[in-house]
Amino acid sequence: MLKKQLIMEKALELFSEQGFESTSVQQITERCGISKGAFYLSFKTKDELLVSMVEYYLQQFVTEIDQVVRGSLSKDVILVEFYKSIFQAFKKHSASARVFFNEKVLLTKKELFQKISAYDAEMSKSIIYMLEQLYRDELHKTKYDVMYCIKGFMKSYAELFIFSDIPLDLDQLAKSLAEKTDIIARHTTIPFITEDLVQLTAKPCNEEVTKESLLELIDQHLSGLEESIERDSLELLKFQIDDLTYSKAIVKGLIENIRLRPEHRWVAYMLKKFFKI
Amino acid sequence: MLKKQLIMEKALELFSEQGFESTSVQQITERCGISKGAFYLSFKTKDELLVSMVEYYLQQFVTEIDQVVRGSLSKDVILVEFYKSIFQAFKKHSASARVFFNEKVLLTKKELFQKISAYDAEMSKSIIYMLEQLYRDELHKTKYDVMYCIKGFMKSYAELFIFSDIPLDLDQLAKSLAEKTDIIARHTTIPFITEDLVQLTAKPCNEEVTKESLLELIDQHLSGLEESIERDSLELLKFQIDDLTYSKAIVKGLIENIRLRPEHRWVAYMLKKFFKI
DNA sequence: TTGACAAGTGACCAATTAGTCATTAGTATA
C-alpha cells in the first residue's frame, strides 16, 4: 500500500514534467529507488498505474469540492468559499492538475475517458446542488448554463496556477469570481444547456453505485487498514450493504467515522450515495 | 508543398485518435500511402511535423477570430457573430481542436509551449480589441477579467463540440453566450486580472514582428505560389519591408489582395502588424 | 540454526521506435 503511494507520487512528478507516454517505467523506478520488478508487484501494467492515479487524485479533488458545497456554510459566503477551495487545490496539487486537467491524451484511452467523465459529472452535480441551495427555483431554466459558466471560470483562471507560480491573492480571486457567478445567475435569461443535453454528455457514468463495485472498493480500503475504529466501522458497513439491520442514524454515524480520514472520504461519499443519506 | 499538407492532414487524424506520442511515423506514412523516406523529405523530424502543424492550424484559428473582430460589423451583432464563428470553427475543425486545445503534452516541449502561448496571446489581443470597441472606457478596470471569462466560456462550451457530435443550435448558443458576456461586462465591479498579470503570463511572445521573420515567412509562401496578382503583390510588399516607397493606401491595397486567399491570411495579418495598418 | 515464504532484483526478451542511406524510378533536357 505504501509502495503504491510512493510510485504514484513519483510518477505524478514525471508525468507532469514529460507527459504519460514520454515517461518510461524505468524512469519511474529510478526515481523511486526501486527495481523494475518491484514496480510490477504493485501494478500489473503501466496503464493500471495511470488508472489508479486518476482514481486517487480526482477522487480527492471531487470529494473536496463536494464537502465545501454540502458543508453548512451561510449562503453569502458559500460561493467565495467554493472558489477559494478550488483554487487552493489547484495551487497545492498543481502537478496533478497539470496531468489530469490538461493531458487529455488520457481521453484517447476509452476506459479513462469514462472514468474522467464520471468524475466530471460528479463535480457538475455538486455545483448544481450549490446553485439550487443558493437560488432555489429562481434559475430553474438556466442553472445548467450557470454551471457551465462556473466550470469555464475554473478552467480559464486555473491556468494562472498551473502554468506559472506567480503569487496570487486567492481571496481577491474568489471574491471576484463569486461576484461574476452571482451576476450571471441573477441576470441570464437565454438558456442553452438543457437537462437532456447534460444527460447526453454524462451518459457513460450514469451507472448507479452497484453493490459489487462498492464491496470491492471497501475491500480495497480494508486491505491497507490496521485495527481501529475506522476499520470496525468499515466492516460493519460492509455487512450492512447486504443486510440492512441498523437504523439510518447508526449507518450515518459509521460513515462519519470513516470520513474523518481524508484518504477515506471517497468511500464515505460512495456509501452515502448507496444508503441515500 | 502539397505533400506536406497531405502528411499534416493525415497526421492530424491520427493524433486526434491516439495522441502524438502514441502515433508512429510508420502509421502516418501508411495512411498517406507514402514511404518512410518520403516523410523525412518533407520534415526533418517527427517534432518538426508537430511544430508545423501547430503553426498551420492555430494560425487559421487565430486569424479567423481576428477577422471577425476587426470586420465592420455593427455593435449589436458583433458578440453574437464572434461566438458563432468560434464554435463554427470548433465544429468544422474538431480534430485539430482535440489535438491543440486538449493534448497539452505539447506544452511539455518548451518550443511548442512558447508557440502556443503566443497564439493564445494573439487571441487575447483580438478579444480585448473587441471589448474596447464595444464598451469604450466603461470597463477599463475589468476588461481583462471579461476577457478571461470569454475564454472560459469558450473552453467550457467547446467540449460539446470536441467530445461529441450532438447536433447543436449554433445561433442559440451564440446568443446565449453573447448575453452572458454583455451581462458580465456591464455589471462586474471586482477586478482580478491586472494588465501586469496579463503581461507576465504572455511574456514569451512579446517579440515584435521582426523584419527577418517576416521576410522568411513571405519567402515560404512565395515558394508555393504560381504567377498571379497575389504573387506580384507579395513580392512588391517584400521590397516594401526594406524600403518604404509606396503610400499606406497602396500597401493596404496590396495586403488586401493577398488576404483574399485563405491560406495567406496569416501573412496578411503579420504584414498589417508590421506596417501598423 | 533451520526452513518456509514473501519481497525484491535486474539481466533478459520480443517488439517497436525514430531516423538513415544505398538504391531505384521517373522525368526532363540535350
Place this chain on the structure above:
DNA sequence: TATACTAATGACTAATTGGTCACTTGTCAA
C-alpha cells in the same frame, strides 16, 4: 538514346520500450 537530375523507396540500425522470470534477500516462527 544518353545524361543528369530529383523524388521516392524500404531494408536497415541502434536505441528504447513494456513486461517477465529465475534468482537473491530479508524476515519470520519453530
